Amino acid sequence: MAISEQGKELRPGLWETVNERYPGSMITKTDLVPLAKLSKPLCEARLAFVSTAGVQPKGTLPFDTVHPVGDYSFRRVPSASKPADLEIHQLKYPTFGAKRDLNVIFPIERLRDLVTEKFIGSLTENFFSFIGYNMDPERLERNLAEEIAAAVEAENPDVALLAPA
Amino acid sequence: MSLAYLKTAIAEGDSEKLIRYVRLHFGDGNEARGAKEIDKAWIEALKPLLEIPPTDREFILQTLAEKDAATLAHLFFHLHFYFVGRSGEWIHDGNL
Numbered sequence: 202m203a204i205s206e207q208g209k210e211l212r213p214g215l216w217e218t219v220n221e222r223y224p225g226s227m228i229t230k231t232d233l234v235p236l237a238k239l240s241k242p243l244c245e246a247r248l249a250f251v252s253t254a255g256v257q258p259k260g261t262l263p264f265d266t267v268h269p270v271g272d273y274s275f276r277r278v279p280s281a282s283k284p285a286d287l288e289i290h291q292l293k294y295p296t297f298g299a300k301r302d303l304n305v306i307f308p309i310e311r312l313r314d315l316v317t318e319k320f321i322g323s324l325t326e327n328f329f330s331f332i333g334y335n336m337d338p339e340r341l342e343r344n345l346a347e348e349i350a351a352a353v354e355a356e357n358p359d360v361a362l363l364a365p366a
Numbered sequence: 367m368s369l370a371y372l373k374t375a376i377a378e379g380d381s382e383k384l385i386r387y388v389r390l391h392f393g394d395g396n397e398a399r400g401a402k403e404i405d406k407a408w409i410e411a412l413k414p415l416l417e418i419p420p421t422d423r424e425f426i427l428q429t430l431a432e433k434d435a436a437t438l439a440h441l442f443f444h445l446h447f448y449f450v451g452r453s454g455e456w457i458h459d460g461n462l
Contacts, residue, residue, distance in 0.1 A: 255460070266462050267443040269391050270369060293394065295459040337369040 239360055241322075246359035248312065249325040250280070251349060253333035254299070254366040255291030256307040258282065263290040264332045271335040273345045277327040277352070282309060291332045294366050306366055325356035333366055392446065394458055403450055403457065410449035 239246060255264050257276040265272040278287065284303040289296055299306040309328065315321045329349050335341040353361055375383035386397055393400025415421075430438065447462055 263462065266460070267447050268440065269388065269443060270372075289460060290462065291460045292458040292462070293460065296461070336372075339369075 241359060243321055243360065244319055245322040247323045247325055247357065248321050249353045249356055249358035249361045250307075250309075250312060250328040250364070251353065251361055252307055252328070252330050252364045252366065254294075254306045254330060254364070255289050255332040256287050256303065256330045257290060259286055259288050266290055266292045266332065266334070270337055271341075272332050273335060273337075273340050275329055275331040275345060275349050275352070278307075278309070278330050280309065280312070280324040280326060280328050284309065291334070291366070293332075293334055308364075312362075322359070325353075325358050327352075327356060329353060392450075399457060404446070406453050406455070407446045407449040410452045411445075 304311050389397045389400030392403040
C-alpha cells in the first residue's frame with residue numbers, strides 16, 4: 202500500500218478497486234516448481250537480482266509507462282552501476298524515497314556491501330529490471346518471465362533474489 | 367484475466383467497463399480522479415490553440431495517413447500524459 206512520509210495512504214480507495222480493475226490478473230499456479238536448494242554456501246554463491254522497480258540505466262529506452270496493457274520488456278542493469286547512472290521509469294509506486302536513495306527499492310550498493318563483507322560470494326555482471334504494470338498475465342508468464350529467466354541463467358548465478366516493487 | 371476481461375467487454379459492447387478501465391489507468395486506481403485527468407488533458411490541449419498559432423498540419427496529416435491504428439492509439443496515450451504534465455499538476459507517484 203502506498204503510504205506517504207506523513208503515514209497517510211497516498212491513494213485512498215485504490216484497494217477497493219483492485220478486484221474490479223484487475224479481474225483475474227493474478228496468475229494461478231497448480232504446477233508449482235519447488236525452490237532449488239542452494240548448491241553452495243551463500244558466502245561462495247554468485248547472486249543475481251531481479252526487480253520490478255522499473256530501474257534502468259540512463260540512456261536506455263524508458264519503460265512504457267503509458268501503455269494501457271503494460272510493458273513486457275526488461276532491462277539489464279550492470280551490477281557495478283552507480284545509482285547516479287540509473288533512473289526509474291514507472292508510475293505506480295511512490296518514488297520519493299528511491300530518489301533520495303535508490304537502494305530502498307533497488308539495493309545495488311547494499312548487495313555490493315554484502316559481497317565486500319563476504320556475506321555473498323559475488324554478483325552477476327548484470328541485474329534485471331522490469332515494471333510491474335502488466336495487464337496480460339499470460340504474456341507476462343510466457344514471454345517476459347521466460348526471457349528474464351533465460352537471461353538470468355546466462356549469467357550463471359547460484360542464487361537469484363527476486364524483489365517486487 | 368484483465369486482458370480477456372477487456373476483450374470480453376469490447377465483444378459485448380460494454381463501454382462502461384472500458385471507459386472505467388481507462389479512467390482507473392489514468393487515475394492510478396481512482397476512477398473519479400482519472401476522469402478529471404482526462405478533462406485536464408483536453409483543457410491543456412485546448413489552451414495552445416486559442417491564439418490559432420501555426421501548426422505542422424502536414425506532419426499531423428502525414429502521421430495519420432501513414433501510421434497504423436495501434437501506433438496512433440499508443441501516441442494518444444502518450445499525448446494524454448504529455449498534456450497532463452504540461453498542466454503542472456502531476457498526480458502520479460512516479461515519472462514517465
